[in-house]
Amino acid sequence: MNFDLNSEQIQIQDSFARFFADGAKKHSRTLKNSSNNSSELCLAAAEMGILAMLFSEGNGGLYSSPTETMIAMEEIGKSLCNIPLTEIAYACRILDKSDDFVGKDELIASIISGEKTIAIAFDEFNNRSNGAIVKTNENNGVINGVKTNANAGFDYFLINAKMANGEIGIFLIKGDANGLHIKNYITHDTSAKCNLHFENVAAVKICTDAKIISYSADFATIALCYEATGMMRMLTNLTTEYLKTRNQFGVPLSSFQVLQHRAVDMLIETEQAFSIAIYASLLLDNSDVEARKIAVSNAKLRVNNAAKFVSQQAVQLHGGIGMTDEYIGAHYFKRLTLFCNMMGDNYFHLNRLNLEKDILEI
Amino acid sequence: MELEFTAEEMAFRDEVRNFIETEMPKDVAFKMANDRELEKQDFIKVHRKLYEKGWATAHWPKECGGADWTPVQRHIFGEEMQRASLPMPLEFNANMVGPVIAHFGSKEQKEKFLKPTASLEIWWCQGFSEPGAGSDLASLKTTAVRDGNEYVINGQKTWTTLGHFADWIFCLVRTDPNAKKQKGISFILVDMNTPGIEVRPIITVEGNHEVNEVFFDNVRVPAENLVGEENRGWDYAKFLLSNERFGIAKIGVAKQRMQRIKNYAQTPDANGEKLWDDALFRARFIQVASDIKALEITQLRILAKQQGHDSDAPDPLTSMLKIKGSELQQATTELLLEIAGKDGESPQIREIYKTGNQDFEWLDAVASSYFNNRKLSIYGGSNEIQHNILSKAIMGF
Ligand SMILES: Cc1cc2nc3c(=O)[nH]c(=O)nc-3n(C[C@H](O)[C@H](O)[C@H](O)COP(=O)(O)OP(=O)(O)OC[C@H]3O[C@@H](n4cnc5c(N)ncnc54)[C@H](O)[C@@H]3O)c2cc1C
Numbered sequence: 001m002n003f004d005l006n007s008e009q010i011q012i013q014d015s016f017a018r019f020f021a022d023g024a025k026k027h028s029r030t031l032k033n034s035s036n037n038s039s040e041l042c043l044a045a046a047e048m049g050i051l052a053m054l055f056s057e058g059n060g061g062l063y064s065s066p067t068e069t070m071i072a073m074e075e076i077g078k079s080l081c082n083i084p085l086t087e088i089a090y091a092c093r094i095l096d097k098s099d100d101f102v103g104k105d106e107l108i109a110s111i112i113s114g115e116k117t118i119a120i121a122f123d124e125f126n127n128r129s130n131g132a133i134v135k136t137n138e139n140n141g142v143i144n145g146v147k148t149n150a151n152a153g154f155d156y157f158l159i160n161a162k163m164a165n166g167e168i169g170i171f172l173i174k175g176d177a178n179g180l181h182i183k184n185y186i187t188h189d190t191s192a193k194c195n196l197h198f199e200n201v202a203a204v205k206i207c208t209d210a211k212i213i214s215y216s217a218d219f220a221t222i223a224l225c226y227e228a229t230g231m232m233r234m235l236t237n238l239t240t241e242y243l244k245t246r247n248q249f250g251v252p253l254s255s256f257q258v259l260q261h262r263a264v265d266m267l268i269e270t271e272q273a274f275s276i277a278i279y280a281s282l283l284l285d286n287s288d289v290e291a292r293k294i295a296v297s298n299a300k301l302r303v304n305n306a307a308k309f310v311s312q313q314a315v316q317l318h319g320g321i322g323m324t325d326e327y328i329g330a331h332y333f334k335r336l337t338l339f340c341n342m343m344g345d346n347y348f349h350l351n352r353l354n355l356e357k358d359i360l361e362i
Numbered sequence: 363m364e365l366e367f368t369a370e371e372m373a374f375r376d377e378v379r380n381f382i383e384t385e386m387p388k389d390v391a392f393k394m395a396n397d398r399e400l401e402k403q404d405f406i407k408v409h410r411k412l413y414e415k416g417w418a419t420a421h422w423p424k425e426c427g428g429a430d431w432t433p434v435q436r437h438i439f440g441e442e443m444q445r446a447s448l449p450m451p452l453e454f455n456a457n458m459v460g461p462v463i464a465h466f467g468s469k470e471q472k473e474k475f476l477k478p479t480a481s482l483e484i485w486w487c488q489g490f491s492e493p494g495a496g497s498d499l500a501s502l503k504t505t506a507v508r509d510g511n512e513y514v515i516n517g518q519k520t521w522t523t524l525g526h527f528a529d530w531i532f533c534l535v536r537t538d539p540n541a542k543k544q545k546g547i548s549f550i551l552v553d554m555n556t557p558g559i560e561v562r563p564i565i566t567v568e569g570n571h572e573v574n575e576v577f578f579d580n581v582r583v584p585a586e587n588l589v590g591e592e593n594r595g596w597d598y599a600k601f602l603l604s605n606e607r608f609g610i611a612k613i614g615v616a617k618q619r620m621q622r623i624k625n626y627a628q629t630p631d632a633n634g635e636k637l638w639d640d641a642l643f644r645a646r647f648i649q650v651a652s653d654i655k656a657l658e659i660t661q662l663r664i665l666a667k668q669q670g671h672d673s674d675a676p677d678p679l680t681s682m683l684k685i686k687g688s689e690l691q692q693a694t695t696e697l698l699l700e701i702a703g704k705d706g707e708s709p710q711i712r713e714i715y716k717t718g719n720q721d722f723e724w725l726d727a728v729a730s731s732y733f734n735n736r737k738l739s740i741y742g743g744s745n746e747i748q749h750n751i752l753s754k755a756i757m758g759f
Pocket of ligand 1: 323498744
């Protein structure tokens with residue numbers, strides 16, 4: 001048993017940490033315009049090899065395990081970098097395993113190089129539970145419907161749509177396709193999002209294999225969990241430091257036992273979240289699909305609960321300062337709050353676990 | 363033991379309900395019901411109507427323009443206002459500085475301030491907290507130095523809620539730098555238009571402008587604006603803070619939000635499914651609902667105890683109301699956020715969906731209100747401080 005990164009992975013971690021915290025500074029979610037020039041950011045990330053890690057060698061990539069991506073996600077979380085790598089990874093893992101289609105190799109090459117960007121657009125209105133609602137439909141290669149919460153400014157989207165036979169297919173859409181109307185907006189965590197309105201948009205079917213889709217969703221879910229654990233680690237550190245430096249009643253706040261214990265609980269939640277995220281990441285490529293699903297849902301549940309506790313307590317222990325938009329902690333708080341509803345909320349994952357018969361075999 | 367209100371109290375409730383139904387502005391209620399920010403005029407509209415009816419400050423003593431409402435009447439009024447999604451009479455006026463002036467103010471101060479305070483011709487804000495003096499309020503540093511017939515104030519207040527709307531600010535200032543912490547503090551009333559005052563906005567986490575920093579640079583205030591005796595300000599502040607704590611529980615707001623949560627959860631989604639049918643969700647909902655019920659009874663027990671006791675001594679049990687009340691309000695904003703899911707991610711959501719035929723009105727403020735309501739466990743004496751109060755006063759630790 002060994003939970004340490006190998007020397008190569010440690011090197012990767014160092015360079016990613018530097019890239020996201022320093023190189024990509026102007027894309028920090030603390031800044032109102034952090035979503036500007038996102039294609040530039042994707043290009044820089046591609047040059048770091050981050051997109052190549054999402055494609056297997058056969059497709060010209062460097063995929064060896066989920067770990068490399070998870071390392072990147074954790075650093076994204078710590079630095080609050082405004083890059084939707086979860087949605088990108090989701091699309092790339094599908095594309096990596098998708099059917100062949102005309103131009104597939106060229107498309108993947110352009111994504112790996114950072115020349116083109118791609119992300120998933122699976123959400124629809126009311127879509128609380130990670131893909132349960134798919135009203136968007138495909139008929140004879142033509143798409144109609146509305147997708148919500150897509151990442152704005154991307155060159156390509158993978159969307160899911162209901163096909164004539166009632167099954168779900170994955171389709172490749174160009175961001176500037178005829179008949180596609182886009183409405184942009186900014187979310188509380190300063191993500192640039194958009195709604196995609198499809199009016200007879202031509203699309204290429206690239207995948208109908210539910211196993212690939214569910215694997216990619218699980219991969220993305222754990223990637224997102226790593227981003228959250230990075231954020232929680234930073235918030236816990238920030239709070240600990242604050243308690244040591246803020247004085248009230250003539251003593252540092254850290255001298256009050258109730259606050260010490262609260263900070264310790266933040267640490268425990270963060271470590272628990274990290275443990276279950278590691279566990280699930282190690283099962284992502286496992287051939288036992290049921291075991292993977294259980295691990296992933298366990299992870300998202302645990303990390304959701306930790307995210308809520310850690311972010312709420314960080315605000316609480318900072319007092320008024322924690323409530324201000326100027327304070328960096330507030331941005332972790334907002335992102336961690338939205339995180340809980342991304343890639344399946346508690347209800348979705350509790351229900352998914354409930355359906356797995358082996359759930360009790362811990 | 364008797365759970366029901368008396369016949370007179372029931373009649374009073376019906377009267378309040380009827381007045382709200384016929385007289386209160388519906389547009390303000392709509393905004394509040396959707397957790398949206400209110401404008402200055404919204405507060406004023408509601409407050410003035412209540413003032414005309416004699417209800418804005420009815421809990422004040424009769425001789426000060428009140429109606430000597432009993433604690434139970436005050437409770438019923440609050441419940442009904444919150445049930446109807448209306449803002450309470452401006453708390454800074456009605457529950458904070460008004461009662462302080464009524465109890466401790468000079469004859470001249472009462473004549474000058476009580477009526478416009480009751481009618482909201484003067485909008486007050488609360489200048490207590492400072493950057494270095496939050497939970498440890500008594501460590502405040504803003505000074506007021508006597509100079510002839512004036513005090514000269516220097517220093518900084520912060521977190522001043524709606525200070526940008528205010529005409530006057532009531533401040534705690536240090537008048538005796540040599541006395542022990544609590545002893546050298548005075549309570550003074552300051553016109554916000556006095557030269558030397560600067561108000562700067564603080565933007566809170568959800569992006570709204572609700573609180574401010576207030577800077578005092580050689581601000582000269584007539585000595586007659588000092589309330590009560592010099593260096594007795596801490597006593598007046600304690601009196602005021604116990605009033606403030608009482609108002610924070612706002613169980614009616616939590617109940618109203620639960621009603622909305624139920625409605626939204628019972629609305630079918632695009633697949634025709636309802637979150638309400640998810641037993642896991644209903645279990646969460648019921649847990650919160652039963653906690654709210656328990657707190658309602660706790661509050662009534664405290665009220666029943668107060669009824670008939672004409673004591674100004676702060677009841678430490680109100681700390682319990684503050685802790686649970688804030689937690690439960692926060693729990694309701696969490697539930698709303700869960701129902702909204704990813705549709706509540708953007709503060710612009712209403713504009714984006716305005717062409718749709720669904721009810722999107724409630725969505726855009728759901729996350730904002732969750733973020734903003736974290737303040738409830740921080741201000742008015744943080745929940746940790748309320749635990750400290752209970753530890754000492756009730757447990758004897
Ligand atoms: C939105 C908002 C509106 C406000 N409006 C006003 C206003 O209008 N007027 C005004 O005067 N003030 C106002 N306040 C200020 C408010 O009263 C203070 O924020 C509050 O007293 C806490 O002080 P602080 O922010 O300095 O936090 P701190 O006192 O620094 O507290 C930080 C953390 O330490 C904890 N802590 C502190 N001391 C102890 C202890 N002894 N034991 C255990 N835990 C402790 C606190 O509970 C908190 O979790 C407002 C605050 C907010 C957030």
